Amino acid sequence: MACSLEHAKEFNPLKSRIRVVRKKLQGVFVPVHCLQCTSMPCAKVCPVEAIYRDENTWAVLIDYDKCIGCGECARACPFGAITYDPDTKQVIKCDLCGGNPKCVEYCIDKAIQFLPFEDVERNKRFVHVDKVARAYLTDKEWAEGMI
């Protein structure tokens, strides 16, 4: 809702650049949004070179002066993260709100965070290693270390 309001000044899940795919009874609630890929497949297929990288925020952006609304980028995106605004007839995607994402600002539990890539990978690494370690260490070894 924050995303739709920020970008379209109105509420419409179809105008949100972040879409939550819900499979409730499976406990799956996944926000799908642009991952700002390094190789930018969307930019590669754009026939008018309207998609470019903002070097400051690392966001992949669309130049709407050039965009012809063909939708090739949406088809090229492996994640379904480029969508279509039914009113403006334009493709839309996450632009990281210029470096201060609204979704992060309004997430009460900090379930969404905006972090440098190296922090994300480091956190992942530690969580992963902890999980593996917990599997073979006893509670005592975990708490006090291997003495």
Place this chain on the structure above:
Amino acid sequence: MGGGDDLRHAVPENILRVDLTRKKVVKQSLPDELARNYLGGRGANAKILWDELKAGVDPLSPDNILVFGIGPANGTLAPASGRYNVSAKSPLTGFFGDANSGGHWAAELKYAGYGNLVFYGRADKPVYLWIDDDDVELRDATRLWGKDTWETEDTITEELGDPEIKVACIGPAGENLVRCACVINEKTRAAGRTGMGAVMGSKNLKAIAVRGTKSVKVADPEGLFEFRKEANALISTDLFYELYAKYGTPGLMTIYNEFGAQTHYNSKEGYAKKAEDNLYGEVYVERVVKHVSACFSCPLHCSAVYAVDSGPYACVGESCEYENLTAYGSRCGNYNLESVVYASTLADKLGMDTISSGATIGFAMECWEKGLLDEKSTEGLILEWGNAEAIIEALRRMAYRKGKFGNLLAEGTKRMSEKIPGSEKFAIHIKGLDTPAVDPRGMMAYGGLGYAVASRGGDHLRALAALGYSLPGKAKELFGSEEAADRFSIKYAAPVVKFHEEMRAIADSLDICKYITRTALLLPEIMAKLINVLTGWGIDRAGVLRIGERIVNIERAFNVREGLTRKDDTQPERFLKEPLKSGPSAGHVVNLKPMLDDYYRLRGWDLETGYPTRGKLEELGLSDVADELKRIGRLAE
């Protein structure tokens, strides 16, 4: 009327009127004055029913009118704005029937552009309504009839080919006119109370499927951003945030059991030690919860996806609430968590209100204990306290009206007790609606007065006077004394209940959740701010309270027109006369008369009859309502 897109914000554009008998659907613009006077949701539903429903109709006949309603907050960044209300004359109480549910259905309806759906008559064969933005169609539901709510939703979304479609529907219980049948949306969210599913079933209306793709505009987008930020701060620092976010409503079991105000054994007891290891929120989370979940735009996320992995009670579902843990648990003397979770899931699939169905089974169990029911009259069900198998089998028989005993259960506690001489004394209902999990003897304002005067019968959510006992500081600020926060005090019960009733009516009409407004966003000035950023109306604190009071009064007028008098604003005999025997609320009964006198005085209703006075109705801009009550001889001058 309506107004152009740029003139009106947040308020849904249209009302849909559906004549099921003639298979005709008419779209009308939603009148501005309906929104300004009643907001939407419950308030607008009540106004529509007051205007259009003939008094004295059989609730399960085609003459009844069924209304779904949402309001200005739905589908926006307003916190917890995923609620809707469904209202009609109740087949349980014969008075104003109304139920509220969460999930994502309400927001979808808003994006389709509708505020209220009004259903008249009865279809000659089962139908469902398919709303696809402006395209609205009544479709054949013959092949859905007999399916449970989960199968129904799956079949419809498959038939229409879009997994984003939101479905509200009835299960077998609604089809079979079980009086406590409810409406279920998205499989696990229930508009539970007062038998709205039975009304839907009586109209041969199986489901309402919605897909909306339009935008909702608000008057002050920046203001709403700011409001949400403030609201998030209030919610995350609220006394109840951790309890709800961590344990969901099952966390309340701890509070009320330790108050000695928890329903055990059909309200014979108010405290049971064994609830600790079996039904407390911590136990629920540890044993069955798999993943937190939330309704639309909700920062509180009190829901959870749960599963019982194996054994006879294996099941998957969402949100086995505190009320369910009581209904199929402590109320029936059943302290087997997994069986309670299973029964709760089954009730969602069959489409039955957990509170009322559990209460009826609990009542039957006390009848069994007292020898008023036996194996012959129950057709083989052994209704001993805590017999989980019997509870589950009773639920099935109730939903399908199987056998004589299933039929008896399906009629609900009040009608059942009328057929079992000697059982009236422990038939725990008010106006025909079973009272919820909290024992009013340990919670005077919340339960003692709150339940007695609730427009829909034995219900806690009309007043939900939760501030009273939890926040003494706030109590002093609002009611002039910390005594208003004493759960046994009757001195401040009337103003506490009146204030909370007004604010609950606002939440139900916006339509936002009463858990974030329970204490965190309770105050009328906060709601005024929200209404203003949404609509741009420029309303103040007094204006908010006035809308709340108007809604309470139009529901009162509805009930008075149906024959309600002071004698109906009462409590079950057990709560009035039998003191709780043990636990922290031992020795207490509900001392109703002084609270009720105060409440009528404060409401401007007649002390003897409970009828509204002309003065009060005119003050609220309801002189036409006063005229109508005068015409039928039910107005206090």
